[in-house]
Amino acid sequence: MDGEVEKQLLLSGEKCSYSGIPGKDLHSQVFTYISDLNGIELGHQENQHCHSNREQDDWNSKEKKRARRKLYVASVVCLLFMIGEVIGGYLAHSLAIMTDAAHLLTDFASMMISLFALWVSSRPATKTMNFGWHRAEILGALLSVLSIWVVTGVLVYLAVERIISGDYEIEGDAMLITSACAVAVNIIMGVTLHQTGHGHSHGAGNSHSHSHGVGDHSNPSVRAAFIHVVGDLLQSIGVLIAAFVIYYKPDYKIIDPICTFLFSVLVLITTLTILRDVLLVLMEGTPKGVDFNLVKDTLLSINGVKALHSLHIWALTVSQPVLSVHIAISMGSLVWDQK
Template sequence: GGYVANSLAIMTDALHMLTDLSGIILTLLALWLSAKSPTKRFTFGFHRLEVLSAIISVLLVYILMAFLLYEAVQRTIRMDYEINGDIMLITAAVGVAVNLIMGFLLNQSGHLHSHSHSHPHSHVPQSNSPNAARSHGHSSLAVRAAFVHALGDLVQSIGVLVAAYIIRFKPEYKIADPICTYVFSILVVLTTIRILCDTGVIILEGVPRHLNVDRIKEDLMKIEDVYSIEDLNIWSLTAGKTTAIVHLQLVPGSSSKWEEVQLKARQLLLNTFGMYKCSVQLQSYKQETSKTCASCQSSSA
């Protein structure tokens, strides 16, 4: 329809929808693979495939955006093109309808995937804490990426429909065609920057924004017989699946309570803070003795 109407706005909408279709295929493939059991080589499983799928989907749109921006600038400068308003109007209306259906389906898919992630692999009863609720509320990055694309398509399609209506009845305002591409480019940046930030945090193994490391340390220190926290590492396998490793030092003479302390620490991390997996390492506190090195002794002499 865009080629027949000679409308860059329609071609932009169609190519973006084609990109979203490939993104959806990548999303479904990633969700299928991420549900597979861990292997000897990939002991954490394939959860990061969702993150990889989200990045590829966003990059495809950025490449498309750069190409269409170039074409829009050329049309704005030259103004040597004619547009068939009737075909543009019909095609734009069909595009709006398709994007409404696509957005609805992806939104439902995101809710279902979020619920499937809300059951941690633990036999410990669940807590109703706000931290756990926020963690379980995160939906898949891959589904979010595809849904944001569909939402951007819908907004763009509505804009194209308005532009088609203007061009159909006011052909002298054909500049509305490349203007749609400019607006689309801005919307792409605004709607995908959050996804890129989230994927960046996951790839760099940063702490999810809904967790406070200082608060976690404070609560761990409140457990009886915990003397200090030697080390605490928190990262995400993918959105909504946070993992933690903590190394605790216990007060001297508390070796008989190790299992009790470990259970309390696991319950705190899994239930209160909504961790997907956690590992708790314990050791008795040993005061470090300062030793003077030979070079220091010789220098002082």
């Protein structure tokens, strides 16, 4: 098997770029592997070419369009019902419903941030931002998580205050109707945002692989919004249970702030996974599912590669890994494209 075939197996049909023609010591300046990255359009010199994967570009563009469509639909539903829930919470004198409305406000704000992030990340690379604007999605997801942490802290404080004072009355019927509608609306938003994406990758020899479900190919902005909705659904279910109890047993009104407290804690827990992924990208850690030693061994196994150093693997966003490495090649080897 020649070096070109091994190289194609390594790259698996994804984007790659080669910088620097090897010198007399046959030490190339850098070998870079970039998954789905639109670079700056530059003039080409003789015997230097840049190859792009148009299928991956089309797939990424379609993925972002689907993400925007999901966020648009969910944000409209969220805004409309948030207004209805504020009215229902006011009529029911229920802190739990009002706090659920506050969660919806946070969800709506996070979706707006995510939509802005998706728009910014679609902008082309520039000489200043030569990796593009992909990190905007990660920053949007981070702001989304932090915002719900702040609001949840306020809700916990209000719940504790109501438990201590005990000076409140609950309208059970209004609370029951509003909370039932809240559960239904959150389910609708969850179904809208749930990602059952169908990912493709085309490798050497026309091999074709698929990936399904929420995973490495999921859009981080949509995923963050989905986590928000799941957390809000958990609280809405708690409010609905509390509404049933208060409707039949009005003296048990303390359940209203207790449920607010308990389910706010659950909301915080649900954000930990997305926060972990966001911090991994921001700290430029090795992406999930990538074995550093395996990548190193695979590069060294290519015919003509004598040694390598300065191997770095990171990600621009959750689904866009990047690799750069300095390699030394043996005399007479052809491990770069000269077409």
